[in-house]
Amino acid sequence: MNARVKIENLYKVFAKDPAPALAMLKAGSSKSQVQEALGVVVGVHDLSLSVPAGAMYMVMGLSGSGKSTLARCINRLNEPSAGRILLDGDDICALNEPALREVRRNRISMVFQHFALLPNRRVIENVEFGLKLRGVGAAERRKRAEEVLAVVGLTRWGYHMPHELSGGMRQRVGLARALATDADVLIMDEAFSALDPLIRTEMQDELLRLQRVLKKTILFITHDFQEALKLGTRIAVMSEGKLVREGTPQSIVLEPGSDYVAAFTRDVDRSRLFDARSVMSPLAIVATRDDGTVVGCGAGGDQAGFLVDGEQRVLGRFSVDAMAQARAGVSGLASEADFICVPAETKIVDVACRYRPGQPMGVLDESGRLIGLLDASKILAGIGAGRVSASTGVLHD
Ligand SMILES: Nc1ncnc2c1ncn2[C@@H]1O[C@H](COP(=O)(O)OP(=O)(O)OP(=O)(O)O)[C@@H](O)[C@H]1O
Ligand SMILES: [Mg+2]
Known part of the structure; x- marks a missing residue:
C-alpha cells in the first residue's frame, strides 16, 4: 500500500512543556487522568494511521475526540508534541519554516467548516487567493480559477460577491480555492457540517464526482457516521485522542469491536452498504x-x-x-x-x-x-x- 500520509505515534498535548504529560501517557495514563493530575489537555494520544494515495479517508468520532487536533497537526497548525508525520516519506515535523510554507501552499490544502471568504473580494478573487500567495501571475491564476469554478459548477458566479451566494455555494467556493492550488492532499475538517441536509447531500455527491476525476488523497473529518460511510474508502474512529477502530466502512459495521463504535453503526442501513x-x-x-x-x-x-x-x-x-x-x-x-x-x-x-x-x-x-x-x-x-x-x-x- 502506497501511503501518501503516514502518521506514527503522534501525540499532541496542549501545554508549554508537554514532557510530564507525555511521560504519564507513555506509562499508561489516559487523557482524563493526565488532565486531572496535571491540568493539561491531551488532544491526540499515541495515534498511528496510514492514508493511501487516492483514498477518501474519513476520521470520525464524537465532539472533543481529537479529530481537528489531528488534522491541524498534519500541516502543523498544531505543533505535534511527539511522533512523526510523513508526507510522501518526508517528515513534516522536521521541516523549517520556509519548507513548511511550501508544503502548506503546494502540497496540502485545508477546507474548514466555515470558510473565511474575503467578504469584499469577488468570488473569483477568493478562489485565486492561494495562487496569489504562491506568486502565480495574474493571467495564469485567473485562468486556473475559472477552471476550478467550472469544476464546482459556479462558472456564472465568479464575478459576484460572497454575500450574494448561499451557504452551499460559499462552501463550493472554499472547495474551489482548495482545488485551485493543485495540492495532492486535501484535508477537509467538517467541511459540510454547517450545511442544511439537502445541500449537504449535494456537496457529498459533488465531492464523490470530483474525486473520481481528480483522484486526490482526501482526509475528511466528520462526526457524522452516515457521511463517513457514504464518502469513505476507509474510516478511522477516534475516542479520547486515540484511534479505536480503523478499516473499510463495511468491516466497521460488521465488527465494530467496541460499544463506542457500535453506537455509531446501530442505525446504519445495511441494505445500502452491502452488495x-x-x-x-x-x-x-x-x-x-x-x-x-x-x-x-x-x-x-x-x-x-x-x-x-x-x-x-x-x-x-x-x-x-x-x-x-x-x-x-x-x-x-x-x-x-x-x-x-x-x-x-x-x-x-x-x-x-x-x-x-x-x-x-x-x-x-x-x-x-x-x-x-x-x-x-x-x-x-x-x-x-x-x-x-x-x-x-x-x-x-
Ligand atoms: N488550542 C487548544 N488548547 C487547549 N485544548 C485544546 C485546543 N484545541 C483543542 N483542545 C482540546 O483538545 C481536545 C480535542 O479537540 P478537537 O477540537 O480536536 O476535537 P474534535 O474531535 O475536532 O471535536 P469537534 O467534533 O467538536 O470539532 C478537546 O479536549 C479540546 O478541548
Ligand atoms: Mg473539530
Whole structure:
C-alpha cells in the first residue's frame, strides 16, 4: 500500500512543556487522568494511521475526540508534541519554516467548516487567493480559477460577491480555492457540517464526482457516521485522542469491536452498504452435461441453481425440484429461460427489489460470468449484517 500520509505515534498535548504529560501517557495514563493530575489537555494520544494515495479517508468520532487536533497537526497548525508525520516519506515535523510554507501552499490544502471568504473580494478573487500567495501571475491564476469554478459548477458566479451566494455555494467556493492550488492532499475538517441536509447531500455527491476525476488523497473529518460511510474508502474512529477502530466502512459495521463504535453503526442501513458480492454463496458444480454445467450453492439441499456454459455464462435456471434430480444423477432435465442475475456490486436494497420467491438470483462479475448465488436468506443476512455479534461467517469484508 502506497501511503501518501503516514502518521506514527503522534501525540499532541496542549501545554508549554508537554514532557510530564507525555511521560504519564507513555506509562499508561489516559487523557482524563493526565488532565486531572496535571491540568493539561491531551488532544491526540499515541495515534498511528496510514492514508493511501487516492483514498477518501474519513476520521470520525464524537465532539472533543481529537479529530481537528489531528488534522491541524498534519500541516502543523498544531505543533505535534511527539511522533512523526510523513508526507510522501518526508517528515513534516522536521521541516523549517520556509519548507513548511511550501508544503502548506503546494502540497496540502485545508477546507474548514466555515470558510473565511474575503467578504469584499469577488468570488473569483477568493478562489485565486492561494495562487496569489504562491506568486502565480495574474493571467495564469485567473485562468486556473475559472477552471476550478467550472469544476464546482459556479462558472456564472465568479464575478459576484460572497454575500450574494448561499451557504452551499460559499462552501463550493472554499472547495474551489482548495482545488485551485493543485495540492495532492486535501484535508477537509467538517467541511459540510454547517450545511442544511439537502445541500449537504449535494456537496457529498459533488465531492464523490470530483474525486473520481481528480483522484486526490482526501482526509475528511466528520462526526457524522452516515457521511463517513457514504464518502469513505476507509474510516478511522477516534475516542479520547486515540484511534479505536480503523478499516473499510463495511468491516466497521460488521465488527465494530467496541460499544463506542457500535453506537455509531446501530442505525446504519445495511441494505445500502452491502452488495451482492458480500453476501452471495459461492458456486459448486452439481452436474456436468453436454450442453453445459449445472451449478448450485455448495450447501446442497433445497436450493435452485443455474446451467452455465464453459465461460460461466448463464444459459438457464434450474428449479429446486430439477436441482434435486440433477444432484441425484437424472440427466436430460430442461432448464428454464427466465432467470434473474445482478452485477456483483448491486446494493442489497436493489437486489431485494428484483427478488422473486423461489427463484435463485445469479451474481455476475464485470465480464458477465456467474460467480455466486443469492436467495432470500442471503439477502436478509445482508440487511441484518453486523447486528448480531455471532457472525454466521457468510459475509466477506
Ligand atoms: N488550542 C487548544 N488548547 C487547549 N485544548 C485544546 C485546543 N484545541 C483543542 N483542545 C482540546 O483538545 C481536545 C480535542 O479537540 P478537537 O477540537 O480536536 O476535537 P474534535 O474531535 O475536532 O471535536 P469537534 O467534533 O467538536 O470539532 C478537546 O479536549 C479540546 O478541548
Ligand atoms: Mg473539530
